[in-house]
Amino acid sequence: MEQIVQQIEQYKQEMQAFEAHTPDLVEAFRIKYLGTKGLVKTVMGEMKNVPVEQKKAFGQVLNEFKEFAEQRYALLKEHAGEQTDTGTSAKDITLPGDLFPVGTRHPLNLVKNQIISIFRRLGFAVAEGPEIEDDWHNFGAMNLPEDHPARDMQDTFYINQNPDWLLRTHTSSVQARVMENQKPPIRVICPGRVYRNETISARAHCFFHQVEGLYIDENVSFADLKQTLYFFVQEMFGQHVKVRFRPSYFPFTEPSAEMDISCQICGGEGCNICKHTGWVEILGSGMVHPKVLENFGIDSTKYTGFAFGMGVERITQLKYQVNDLRLYSQNDVRFLKQFTGVI
Template identity: 75%
Template sequence: MEQIVQQIEAYKQEIAAFQPKTAEELEQYRIKFLGTKGLVKALFGEMKSVPNEQKKEFGQVLNSFKLLAEGRYEEFEHLKNGAADASAHQDLTLPGEPHRLGTRHPISIVRNKAIRIFERLGFTIAEGPEIENDWHNFTALNLDENHPARDMQDTFYVHNNPDWLLRTHTSSVQVRVMEEGKLPIRIICPGRVYRNETISARAHCFFHQIEGLYIAENVSFADLKQTLYYFVQEFFGENFKVRFRPSFFPFTEPSAEMDISCLICGGEGCNVCKHTGWVEILGCGMVHPQVLENCGIDSKKYTGFAFGMGIERLTMLKYQIKDLRLFSENDLRFLKQFQGAV
């Protein structure tokens, strides 16, 4: 035992004189004294050869030595990640790296601009859940279970009986607001929607919408047209043509679709406008009386109009982008182009 104690005293002197300069020297110390095959573990292994009456005394010596070795290691722990080497090679005269500023996504830019335009007209923002039930997404909007118009909004069902699904439009938010019965109503409903569609340059399985709803007494189709004329002029400027086409939507009557001359090809024809020179930007119409009644609103006293537009399509026209898939690919080369548009 006395020989082992003498060895321990020699090791203590070595530890006291230890002054590492690099992380490598510190690691060598750890391996030699504290590693799985280090001296501390080896000395504890000598306990079995110590007489029983001396085990307590020898154990105290070993514990003291172990604490000394660990304590010395922790004094230089800042060297473990090479901090000393890094600081030794730092040139403090070099210019610092500038912070890179991010940019808003083009969808967010267009969404915010559209919201600001409608806010000037007195519209407020309403939001709702993306996972909806069948009543708010379809039935309340005059889309019965077997209505053929449901085929145009094939979606992703989460649960059947009762039906829960990913909403196909933000019209479900309009239903929820109408059910509250606080009239008049003047809202826009921006948000993400989902449809089971083939992904292409013009379509995706998810996209973003802004829908609007205005319900009060004596609301007319003329109010709808002037609202939308104001929006497109504020959003796109005045160097384009506008047309309304009669259409059909189960939740509006009469219904129309609004087109503008294609801003990408100037009306000459391209893949975005399907070589017609016109691009549909939204659908609209007067709220169907049955929809009002479904939501507890007296259709003989109140009338209203509704409209809905895809934000991706507005963005494609605004910035002359020819492929809708670019919005969801997270390609920084594409996104950095909008840094000046924040």
């Protein structure tokens, strides 16, 4: 036991003489003396070799030795911290901090917000509705007959039948709910996600986003519709963009038209996106069908209106030249980082 006590005194002298001016040296002290394989633990392991009658006295020596090592470690640690704070190597807290990566909104949200901003300047309010809809608001109120192909399981995700509940196939259902609860004048846009049972490819997806618009008032004409959409396109793509309307058919509008703009990717010269025509369809539109107005108790002899709907993915594709719709939902950071500088 006497030999061990002498060894402990030597260790104390070593600890007392140990100097540590940096956190690395303090850590070296801790490992050497207080670590799991340190000298303190090694010495305490000698307890098993001490005779029983001497264990109490030796235990007191060991406890004092351990406390001495811990106190010396705490003192060195405090001293090293003071050196770091006040020494010449101290960090200058007035310097700029570390740079953090800057995130951004998703490209679809960027474009959706821009669309909303444009139409708000024209006096359109924003209306939203449920993504799970009943058959009436999604189809019946919009003048879609029961045998219309859009009702087929090939196009629609049905959740329940008899009664029919489904994932909405367009945000026209929001227009229906607005007309159900509000009397003219009505001027709203309806942004949101919609679902259709389609094969996922570079040009199509089973879910996508729409912004639909509705304006009902007295003496609303097709000229009002055209000028509204002209304004939107020029604000979104620039004054240089060319526009054309083509006659079309939609059950909820009459007359109806699809609107094309000159391809923003090839400049109208022809490419895969515009199918080498120089034109790209961006939305459908038309005057609200009188039967749709009557479905909600709106006098079609007094009020008229127009409606339109566009896919946010298509607008984003043209604005930022995105060649694959699947990129929007794959969460590929390499793709999303390209929009960091977009406001």
